[in-house]
Amino acid sequence: MIGELIDGPFWYFSLVVFCIGVLFRLISILRAGLKPDLAVPRSGGSTGALRNLFSRFIPRRDVATRGRLTFVAGYLFHIGLFALLFFARPHVDFIAERITGFSWPALPYWAFIISAEIAFIGLLLLWLHRLLHPVTRLLSNADDYIGTGLVFLVMLTGCLALAQAFEPLRLLHLFLAELLLIYFPFSSLMHAFTFVFSRSYSGAVMGRKGVNA
Amino acid sequence: MSHDFAKGVEVLSRQIDSRIAAYFSACVHCGLCAEACLFYTETDDPRYTPIYKLEPMRRLWKAQHTFWGKFAIKMGLSKPLTEQDFADWEELVYDSCTMCGRCSMVCPVGNDITYMIRKEREGFSAAGYAPVGMQEATHRALTIGSPMGITLKTLQAALIHVEKNTGLKIPMDQPGADYMTLFSSMEVVNFPEYIESIARIFDAAKVSWTISSEAFEATNSGIQIGSHDAAREIVSRVVNAAESLGVKYVISPECGHAYTAIRWEGPNLIGRPYKFEIIHILELLDQLQKDGRLLLSGHTDIPLTFHDPCQIVRRGGVVEPPRDLLAKVATGFVEMADHGTMNWCCGGGGGVSANERAEELRLKVFDRKRKQIEALGVKTMVTACANCRIVLEEGIEDREMDVQVIGLTELVAEHLSHNVTPG
Numbered sequence: 001m002i003g004e005l006i007d008g009p010f011w012y013f014s015l016v017v018f019c020i021g022v023l024f025r026l027i028s029i030l031r032a033g034l035k036p037d038l039a040v041p042r043s044g045g046s047t048g049a050l051r052n053l054f055s056r057f058i059p060r061r062d063v064a065t066r067g068r069l070t071f072v073a074g075y076l077f078h079i080g081l082f083a084l085l086f087f088a089r090p091h092v093d094f095i096a097e098r099i100t101g102f103s104w105p106a107l108p109y110w111a112f113i114i115s116a117e118i119a120f121i122g123l124l125l126l127w128l129h130r131l132l133h134p135v136t137r138l139l140s141n142a143d144d145y146i147g148t149g150l151v152f153l154v155m156l157t158g159c160l161a162l163a164q165a166f167e168p169l170r171l172l173h174l175f176l177a178e179l180l181l182i183y184f185p186f187s188s189l190m191h192a193f194t195f196v197f198s199r200s201y202s203g204a205v206m207g208r209k210g211v212n213a
Numbered sequence: 214m215s216h217d218f219a220k221g222v223e224v225l226s227r228q229i230d231s232r233i234a235a236y237f238s239a240c241v242h243c244g245l246c247a248e249a250c251l252f253y254t255e256t257d258d259p260r261y262t263p264i265y266k267l268e269p270m271r272r273l274w275k276a277q278h279t280f281w282g283k284f285a286i287k288m289g290l291s292k293p294l295t296e297q298d299f300a301d302w303e304e305l306v307y308d309s310c311t312m313c314g315r316c317s318m319v320c321p322v323g324n325d326i327t328y329m330i331r332k333e334r335e336g337f338s339a340a341g342y343a344p345v346g347m348q349e350a351t352h353r354a355l356t357i358g359s360p361m362g363i364t365l366k367t368l369q370a371a372l373i374h375v376e377k378n379t380g381l382k383i384p385m386d387q388p389g390a391d392y393m394t395l396f397s398s399m400e401v402v403n404f405p406e407y408i409e410s411i412a413r414i415f416d417a418a419k420v421s422w423t424i425s426s427e428a429f430e431a432t433n434s435g436i437q438i439g440s441h442d443a444a445r446e447i448v449s450r451v452v453n454a455a456e457s458l459g460v461k462y463v464i465s466p467e468c469g470h471a472y473t474a475i476r477w478e479g480p481n482l483i484g485r486p487y488k489f490e491i492i493h494i495l496e497l498l499d500q501l502q503k504d505g506r507l508l509l510s511g512h513t514d515i516p517l518t519f520h521d522p523c524q525i526v527r528r529g530g531v532v533e534p535p536r537d538l539l540a541k542v543a544t545g546f547v548e549m550a551d552h553g554t555m556n557w558c559c560g561g562g563g564g565v566s567a568n569e570r571a572e573e574l575r576l577k578v579f580d581r582k583r584k585q586i587e588a589l590g591v592k593t594m595v596t597a598c599a600n601c602r603i604v605l606e607e608g609i610e611d612r613e614m615d616v617q618v619i620g621l622t623e624l625v626a627e628h629l630s631h632n633v634t635p636g
Contacts (some may be wrong), residue, residue, distance in 0.1 A: 029231055032230050032233070032234040034230050034231040037481060038480035038484070038486050039478075040486065042530050056323050059319070060249075060319050060555060061555070062248075062249075062551055063319040066254070067248045074321070133244065135244035135247045135259040136242060136243070137259075139242035139244055139259075139262060139265055140242050141242070186279070188241050188242070191238070191239045191240070194239040194322070195321075197231075197238075198232075198239035198323045198324050199322065199323030201231070201235055201323075202232075202317065202324065209477065209529060210530030211527065211532070211554055213317075
């Protein structure tokens, strides 16, 4: 009964909340409005926006040194998570069956294990850093910890479910993923979408000034 | 100055546009902006983390623009912004931020934190929570015409000396001149050699220029304190004078935030594009030199470096002209490890140098620049901002260093092919 609920209606409910919530957040950003820049530009804003969208993936030299742990852990976590989310065999099958209707090549089991390991290492390092470093400890709020905790639990149950091939674990994993989907639009996890806006806005302004951001 | 919390909140609320909303939505509290801020790197005080300085504005955004924020306020789970928050954050917003923009260059999600601070200051200023020194400077700018109290008579007195030293007539209120030049108060009072230098250069390059008796002050305290109305009034004076004289260009001087004010914020402050163009003095000198109108000869071979003024280079986009000019006149020019758009601030921009309360902190964070200079081992530093120059000189004095600071325009003037000799 609970299994059917998690596998069926609750999945669709969480997906709807996720989609509407994300859309609502993005629209609310756009609705805040932005006045046109009347200063004569030195070069194109669109080019700057596009450049900044990608150039920010590469850290600046001295900050990359001072903030090495954050960068390394951040990359490990995000790359690992991306690989797991879109290329783990059960995810490819699930997305193909429930959303897209088509599938794509999945990671072999050994690659899944490596992806999971680097994602876990990255996440745990980021978590420890958040707890222990005076700056991140000061900045962090409940949302940051809830988001990290939920992602951790989803990843953990996912790995266990795949390793154990145990149906209740799969359902627990799915349930936690659904909770994450519901929580996502209301949290800083939204940065997965809003970074496009923030990088583009800044890149456009800097581009107009002729600064390579 | 009296406090008006309600007005402060209302003004702060109006600052939240799509950019601010996107920035707060994207921030994951990674703390990397701290590593780019000299107020953090030189003190290890986490409160100086750039994004933390925006906590009052973030809380207002959350309460007004997010589901959880509205919900938490309604349920009494979260406290709304209070006047005490303004009082507690005033030092962080003004004393420990020079709006240098370095944090904006390193944020992984691309947040322009400096833009956010600029906007947050609007709310703080409206609420009356701004340093006394900056309030007084803004008041003098609006009533006297200059934050340092410089009047036309003061300028005229300085120009008499310039004319005597150069043997040149300084043009004043010349309609139809190509260029109208501005000065910062600091140049008139502390570095009149800048005025002498441009007089010599413009004479040698046959530049048609003038000073306006109505608007010669480039400094814009409104930008620094965060007062849209004051900033607009100060920009309007320049615009009115330039348009009434019918000049083609207005020259922004060796002053960092003056360039940001007149070049990038000005048209947005007055709500329309100008009928003239803004050109920074370094852009003009570089252009004159490339056009063959500014003939330079000889060079200095003493080892020297260039301190990039944040508002001219990182926030202004004038990155290559100073380097092109230095390449012509200084064979011993070496770059600091972090230079150009990733330079470290002098520590006194964004009104910090006008804020007496911040002096101790400013001198402490000068250590960042000291380390940069000592790593290079040079004894001469060139810059292109009068405020940077005086802040650097104070830091050098405080640290008992043997380093001299010179202005780039002066250095260029010293190498004019047909140097005008004093009359």
